[in-house]
Amino acid sequence: MAKEFSVTPYEVSGEVNYDKLIEQFGTQKIPESIKTKLKKAHPLLRRGTYFSHRDFDLWLADAEKGKTISIVSGRGPSEKMHLGHLVPFLAVQSLQSIFNCEVYIPISEDEKFYVKPSLSFDQAQQFADDNILDILALGFKKEKTHLCKDFSYAPLYGMAAKVAKLISYSTAKAAFGLQPENNIGWSFYPAVQAVHILLPQFLHGSQRTIVPVGIDQDPFIRLTRDIAEHSSLNFTKPGALHAKFIPGLKGSAKMSSSDAENDVIYLTDSPETVKKKINKYAFSGGKDTLEEHKKHGGNPDIDISFQYLKLLFEDDDKKLNQIEKDYRSGLLLSGELKALLIRKINEFLKNHQTNREKVKKDVEKYLLH
Amino acid sequence: MAKEFSVTPYEVSGEVNYDKLIEQFGTQKIPESIKTKLKKAHPLLRRGTYFSHRDFDLWLADAEKGKTISIVSGRGPSEKMHLGHLVPFLAVQSLQSIFNCEVYIPISEDEKFYVKPSLSFDQAQQFADDNILDILALGFKKEKTHLCKDFSYAPLYGMAAKVAKLISYSTAKAAFGLQPENNIGWSFYPAVQAVHILLPQFLHGSQRTIVPVGIDQDPFIRLTRDIAEHSSLNFTKPGALHAKFIPGLKGSAKMSSSDAENDVIYLTDSPETVKKKINKYAFSGGKDTLEEHKKHGGNPDIDISFQYLKLLFEDDDKKLNQIEKDYRSGLLLSGELKALLIRKINEFLKNHQTNREKVKKDVEKYLLH
Numbered sequence: 235m236a237k238e239f240s241v242t243p244y245e246v247s248g249e250v251n252y253d254k255l256i257e258q259f260g261t262q263k264i265p266e267s268i269k270t271k272l273k274k275a276h277p278l279l280r281r282g283t284y285f286s287h288r289d290f291d292l293w294l295a296d297a298e299k300g301k302t303i304s305i306v307s308g309r310g311p312s313e314k315m316h317l318g319h320l321v322p323f324l325a326v327q328s329l330q331s332i333f334n335c336e337v338y339i340p341i342s343e344d345e346k347f348y349v350k351p352s353l354s355f356d357q358a359q360q361f362a363d364d365n366i367l368d369i370l371a372l373g374f375k376k377e378k379t380h381l382c383k384d385f386s387y388a389p390l391y392g393m394a395a396k397v398a399k400l401i402s403y404s405t406a407k408a409a410f411g412l413q414p415e416n417n418i419g420w421s422f423y424p425a426v427q428a429v430h431i432l433l434p435q436f437l438h439g440s441q442r443t444i445v446p447v448g449i450d451q452d453p454f455i456r457l458t459r460d461i462a463e464h465s466s467l468n469f470t471k472p473g474a475l476h477a478k479f480i481p482g483l484k485g486s487a488k489m490s491s492s493d494a495e496n497d498v499i500y501l502t503d504s505p506e507t508v509k510k511k512i513n514k515y516a517f518s519g520g521k522d523t524l525e526e527h528k529k530h531g532g533n534p535d536i537d538i539s540f541q542y543l544k545l546l547f548e549d550d551d552k553k554l555n556q557i558e559k560d561y562r563s564g565l566l567l568s569g570e571l572k573a574l575l576i577r578k579i580n581e582f583l584k585n586h587q588t589n590r591e592k593v594k595k596d597v598e599k600y601l602l603h
Numbered sequence: 604m605a606k607e608f609s610v611t612p613y614e615v616s617g618e619v620n621y622d623k624l625i626e627q628f629g630t631q632k633i634p635e636s637i638k639t640k641l642k643k644a645h646p647l648l649r650r651g652t653y654f655s656h657r658d659f660d661l662w663l664a665d666a667e668k669g670k671t672i673s674i675v676s677g678r679g680p681s682e683k684m685h686l687g688h689l690v691p692f693l694a695v696q697s698l699q700s701i702f703n704c705e706v707y708i709p710i711s712e713d714e715k716f717y718v719k720p721s722l723s724f725d726q727a728q729q730f731a732d733d734n735i736l737d738i739l740a741l742g743f744k745k746e747k748t749h750l751c752k753d754f755s756y757a758p759l760y761g762m763a764a765k766v767a768k769l770i771s772y773s774t775a776k777a778a779f780g781l782q783p784e785n786n787i788g789w790s791f792y793p794a795v796q797a798v799h800i801l802l803p804q805f806l807h808g809s810q811r812t813i814v815p816v817g818i819d820q821d822p823f824i825r826l827t828r829d830i831a832e833h834s835s836l837n838f839t840k841p842g843a844l845h846a847k848f849i850p851g852l853k854g855s856a857k858m859s860s861s862d863a864e865n866d867v868i869y870l871t872d873s874p875e876t877v878k879k880k881i882n883k884y885a886f887s888g889g890k891d892t893l894e895e896h897k898k899h900g901g902n903p904d905i906d907i908s909f910q911y912l913k914l915l916f917e918d919d920d921k922k923l924n925q926i927e928k929d930y931r932s933g934l935l936l937s938g939e940l941k942a943l944l945i946r947k948i949n950e951f952l953k954n955h956q957t958n959r960e961k962v963k964k965d966v967e968k969y970l971l972h
Contacts, residue, residue: 344764354835355765385764388757395713395754396724398788403772406787418775419767422791466723 241450244411246487252285252449252478259452261286261476268294276328276549278321283480283545286449288459289473293442297333304434304443305329306472308340308427311361315368316498317546317579318480322446324546325475327372329444330379336438337379339369339600340430344384348419359385366597368501371589374600382433382602384426393436398425400461409457428458435462435469437602442470449476480545485517485538502587505580512539512576513569519561520568531564532571539568539575547578610819613780615856621654621818621847628821630655630845637663645697645918647690652849652914655818657828658842662811666702671810673803674698675841677709677796680730684737685867686915686948687849691815693915694844696741698813699748705807706748708738708969709799713753717788728754735966737870740958743969751802751971753795762805767794769830778826797827804831804838806971811839818845849914854886854907871956874949881908881945882938888930889937900933901940908937908944916947 239248241255256263264287271294272279296303307322323339330337347358362383370381384390406412406424429436431454434443445455452474459471479487482497496515499508519537521527534540540561548554557574560566608617610624625632633656640663641648665672676691692708699706716727731752739750753759775781775793798805800823803812814824821843828840848856851866865884868877888906890896903909909930917923926943929935 344760347764348768355761385761386757388755391713391760391763392724392754394760395716395788398791399717399786401787402784403781403787403790404783407783412772414773414776415771417768418770418772418790418794419764421772421787422767425787 242411243409243450243453246450246479250479250487255449256286259286259449259456261288261449261452261474262291264290264475267291272332275332276324277545278325278477279328279475281544283321283477284325284446284475285478286476287444287474288452288455288476289442289471290444290475293444293473296442297335302336302438302441303333304336304338304438304441306338306340306431306433306443306445308342308430309365309369310342310345311358311365312346313361313364314500314502315365316500317542318482318498319365320368320372320501321448321477321480323369323372325446325477327374329446330375334375335378336434337374338430338433339379339381340433341366341381341383342423342426342430344419344426345423348417348423355385359383363597366600367590367593368586370593370597370600371586373589376596376599379600380602381597381600387602389436390426390429393429393433394422394425396466397428397432397461398422400464400466401425401428401457405457409453424454424457427454428461431455431458431472432462432467432469435467435472440468440470443472444475445472446475446477448479450479452476481517481538481541483511483515483517483538485536499579499583501583501590503583505583508579508583509576512572512579516542516572516575518568518572520571521564524567527567528564532561532566532568534558534561537561537568537571539571542575543571543578547575547582611780612778612819612822615819615848619848619856624818625655628655628818628825630657630818630821630843631660633659633844636660641701644701645693646914647694647846648697648844650913652690652846653694653815653844654847655845656813656843657821657824657845658811658840659813659844662813662842665811666704671705671807672702673705673707673810673812675707675709675800675802675812675814677711677799678734678738679711679714680727680734681715682730682733683869683871684734685869686911687851687867688734689737689741689870690817690846690849692738692741694815694846696743698815699744703744704747705803706743707799707802708748708750709802710735710750710752711792711795711799713788713795714792717786717792724754728752732966735969736959736962737955739962739966739969740955742958745965745968748969749971750966750969756971758805759795759798762798762802763791763794765835766797766801766830767791769833769835770794770797770826774826778822793823793826796823797830800824800827800841801831801836801838804836804841809837809839812841813844814841815844815846817848819848821845850886850907850910852880852884852886852907854905868948868952870952870959872952874952877948877952878945881941881948885911885941885944887937887941889940890933893936896936897933900931901935901937903927903930906930906937906940908940911944912940912947916944916951 239250305326307326341362343358343362455474462469462471484497517538519533608619674695676695710731712727712731779793824843831838831840853866886907888902
């Protein structure tokens with residue numbers, strides 16, 4: 235019998251059966267016909283992390299026809315970003331480089347301000363400015379990438395009002411789990427989030443948009459799809475690409491900085507910290523003793539180091555296959571696998587931290603006003 | 604036994620006992636010591652329409668000390684304005700000319716958009732632009748008067764977010780009578796309204812502000828007073844001046860365009876329309892026959908024409924006293940009293956409609972951005 239599991243925007247529990255989730259949520263599995271179009275995409279897109287979609291086929295069809303298409307991927311800014319936070323942006327960056335499309339990145343400092351009691355207005359904005367650097371460090375096309383910060387993007391309130399009129403409190407309550415004691419900014423935020431998803435259409439009219447999100451966030455996509463075609467907006471239902479959860483270092487189902495400092499790699503971690511975290515905490519699929527490992531081999535399917543290489547850091551399929559083969563056979567030891575990952579992460583972070591400094595002078599060019 | 608009455612922001616019923624209302628709401632009756640300072644003010648302020656206050660004494664004390672003080676009076680724009688809508692602005696205009704203070708006029712096109720199902724976003728803004736002309740036509744000091752339109756005042760959303768964080772949905776629900784089926788813009792609007800009341804302080808720091816409102820709106824003042832001093836804002840509790848209701852033409856308790864076309868005088872009414880409305884609908888305190896009237900006299904206390912002269916159109920106390928005396932004695936007939944009012948209203952409207960055209964070129968100078 236399959237284990238019980240539950241996926242909502244607020245909680246993920248049990249062992250997630252992604253096929254069942256597709257059924258439950260009424261989304262589509264990404265078919266082979268789409269996968270063949272993503273052969274040069276980021277590993278996240280071609281090795282199964284993005285597994286489900288809404289209207290991505292229609293988005294691709296419009297891309298092929300040369301129609302205006304767009305991607306939206308927002309960020310609720312936090313004190314510091316970790317690798318897991320980059321997942322949607324890595325996918326966006328890859329899709330933009332393949333399809334040469336417009337990218338919109340709304341920064342929801344307001345959401346965090348409403349939801350976190352102790353977060354001040356100024357802190358919320360500082361986190362936004364900080365996180366923007368980490369996002370831009372990934373390297374988006376300057377002319378085709380547009381950021382907005384909710385507290386300083388002047389047209390936002392008017393757009394949100396148009397959407398707010400279409401969402402009743404009880405609908406928002408159901409989708410966002412609002413409580414009567416929550417503040418009224420929180421009540422309003424669902425409208426702002428829908429504006430984010432519809433931003434390309436607010437600015438440039440009806441078009442196909444795709445939003446890469448964790449599958450747990452699909453209810454928000456659904457809410458926005460429900461209102462997009464209303465006669466007061468006349469937009470196209472936004473599409474989505476749904477990701478599985480990226481496991482935490484210790485093997486937890488979902489990488490999350492709220493779990494623990496040591497379950498994630500922060501983008502600001504030093505090479506020494508990365509080395510320590512991986513060696514000490516990264517859940518291993520290797521055997522208990524060197525002898526046993528050499529004899530029976532390790533299990534890459536549950537090995538976090540292998541999974542991170544597969545999903546994030548080893549772009550070369552041949553190399554990845556060799557690593558998997560060697561690890562399974564016992565030729566590659568757990569310590570060696572970890573050393574591989576440590577080197578890859580530190581290369582990535584070194585580059586990332588350099589880019590983060592470089593983009594500082596360009597932020598203004600990306601910002602919508 | 605006194606009749607039952609009820610005053611809430613949504614409904615006024617029964618015969619209002621204003622002294623009891625002061626007790627119920629916990630406001631202060633305007634004392635003689637204040638009245639003597641308003642001897643040159645508009646009739647609305649010196650003939651009892653404004654009868655109650657919160658911290659107006661402290662505002663006056665700061666005015667005397669030369670401290671920065673301000674007045675806020677907002678408007679939820681409607682298709683066309685009537686005389687009753689001018690009540691707060693006539694008071695504001697008079698207070699500004701006496702105390703030479705800053706005036707802030709927020710236009711809540713958002714509120715109307717949220718609350719009226721059939722009102723479109725564009726219509727809401729058109730009504731705002733139209734109503735602004737009627738307000739400015741009263742003649743405010745150009746350098747000291749500041750308008751903002753909610754949908755185009757860029758800093759509004761950030762300010763409203765700060766306030767929204769301090770108001771729970773259940774508090775807003777209680778003060779504004781929110782229903783679960785109401786849209787989430789409506790849920791958020793209490794924060795925007797509090798920003799309006801606090802606008803001078805958001806822009807120029809803690810100061811005494813006075814808001815002239817109908818007494819039924821006092822719950823919103825209270826809600827704003829409850830949050831003004833919160834450490835995240837550090838403002839001063841805003842004060843208020845409370846007005847009694849101005850009766851409708853037909854003698855209804857509160858002049859309201861939702862009642863009937865013929866219960867109000869629109870600012871766009873032609874001289875003929877005014878004449879027709881007053882002659883046909885203005886509730887008369889005169890006797891049924893000319894003979895009886897000449898013998899027993901009329902009752903100015905219930906005569907709408909006399910009340911309008913007293914509250915809005917006859918500034919000269921001596922003239923007003925003579926009119927009252929002559930009407931009470933029967934010397935002045937109902938038709939003559941009505942003719943007096945018709946002439947006064949039409950003079951006012953002619954002047955108003957001319958000013959309305961003149962201010963068009965200046966609107967931009969008043970607008971906050």
